[in-house]
Amino acid sequence: MRESELLEHIYARSAGIRASGGWAVVVGPGDDAAVLRSPKGDTLIVTVDQLVEGRHHQTGTAIDLIARKAVARSVSDIAAMGGRPTWATATAVLPPGFTRADELFDRMAHWAGVWGCPLVGGDLATHHSPKHPLTLTVTIAGVPERGPVTRSGARVGDGVYVTGLLGGSLDSGRHLTFDPRVHEAAGLVGVLGDRLHAMIDLSDGLGRDAGRLAAASGVRVEIDAAALPMHPGVLDWNAAMGDGEDYELCFCAEGAVPDAIEGVPITRVGTVVAGSGCVVEALGERHDVSALGWDH
Ligand SMILES: [Mg+2]
Structure with missing residues (x-):
């Protein structure tokens, strides 16, 4: 299945989705990020993205650049909603024998700080297969400057x-x-x-x-x-x-x-x-x- 077809399937399944605890789903799957509204009326923008060795960066890329791109991709999605990043979490799946996890998380924390969304949590796992690509996942939350700005508001004549x-x-x-x-x-x-x-x-x-x-x-x-x-x-x-x-x-x-x-x-x-x-x-x-x- 192509990625585009799989995403269509997920969007169709998610139509009319509701969060619990009084939270409203303002924008569900299918945009750059989800938008949620708390029972008190605060708006939260949330996105998650992966960075996979061999797909999004070549094997041997400098750790700092891998960390930077992993964070920057999610920051870009928050920006695309007209949002300001506020906090981040990150996970990594490491190939066995990978010894630079400290540096990797240090650099992700650095870049998250640069873009205003401190790394507030994360998780780490080591895969048993030496063929497993280094895989990072970064979640970033943001708040809208105004809006949010979605993909779906374009009008004829714009x-x-x-x-x-x-x-x-x-x-x-x-x-x-x-x-x-x-x-x-x-x-x-x-x-x-x-x-x-x-x-x-x-x-x-x-x-x-x-x-x-x-x-x-x-x-x-x-x-x-x-x-x-x-x-x-x-x-x-x-x-x-x-x-x-x-x-x-x-x-x-x-x-x-x-x-x-x-x-x-x-x-x-x-x-x-x-x-x-x-x-x-x-x-x-x-x-x-x-x-x-x-x-x-
Ligand atoms: Mg995007």
């Missing part, structure tokens, strides 16, 4: 925007050193307010992720290939939209949007229209790119 530059993340090593767009997301929430309709972070590539946003919102996203902001060395729209692991923000907004936020450029790359899927127009031809990029 502009579609991305922060930063796209493409080449794996080849360049940027997938290990990216800065999750926490301050930028907070800035956007502050500047755009209710005109910020939908947001997602780009983990699997703009084609697939904008396709997810389009599906959640019941709209079509049309991308202009010529408008895509690409890292130097990224050759075409296919790479910019399909390489994945950019961890930039893609958002849909109404009205004027600034050219930059917190010093990071913002580029309009398309428009929300009626329909479904994510389509790119390149050299007069249209391509459905909803399935471009990573399917784990």
Whole structure:
């Protein structure tokens, strides 16, 4: 089963899910993070993500970079909801004989602190198989700056925007050193307010992720290939939209949007229209790119 099919199954099963103890599920499975409301009215954003050796980083990657990426991926999901990270927990499954767990957790604690979500707990297990990949899981909770901003609020006529530059993340090593767009997301929430309709972070590539946003919102996203902001060395729209692991923000907004936020450029790359899927127009031809990029 493909990851996308499995996730669809989980989302379908979770429709109408309710938490206990008077907590309300504001946003359930299917967005960048879940959103819960306490009986007293406090809103909590929660996300969890894994980092698997051989999948998300190569064997032999520096411990600090592994720890950094494990935390940064979840921080990015909190940012994508327009949230501010507040605390983190982490687990690790170690291959037998792995001797650097102390360093690993020290560095995860360091990076969690950098992004404002101190590591408050965790767990450790050693696998019996020497073939078992080093596997980290990081849960991060956050609070919304306002909102939260989901994937499902895009409206026909909205502009579609991305922060930063796209493409080449794996080849360049940027997938290990990216800065999750926490301050930028907070800035956007502050500047755009209710005109910020939908947001997602780009983990699997703009084609697939904008396709997810389009599906959640019941709209079509049309991308202009010529408008895509690409890292130097990224050759075409296919790479910019399909390489994945950019961890930039893609958002849909109404009205004027600034050219930059917190010093990071913002580029309009398309428009929300009626329909479904994510389509790119390149050299007069249209391509459905909803399935471009990573399917784990
Ligand atoms: Mg995400």
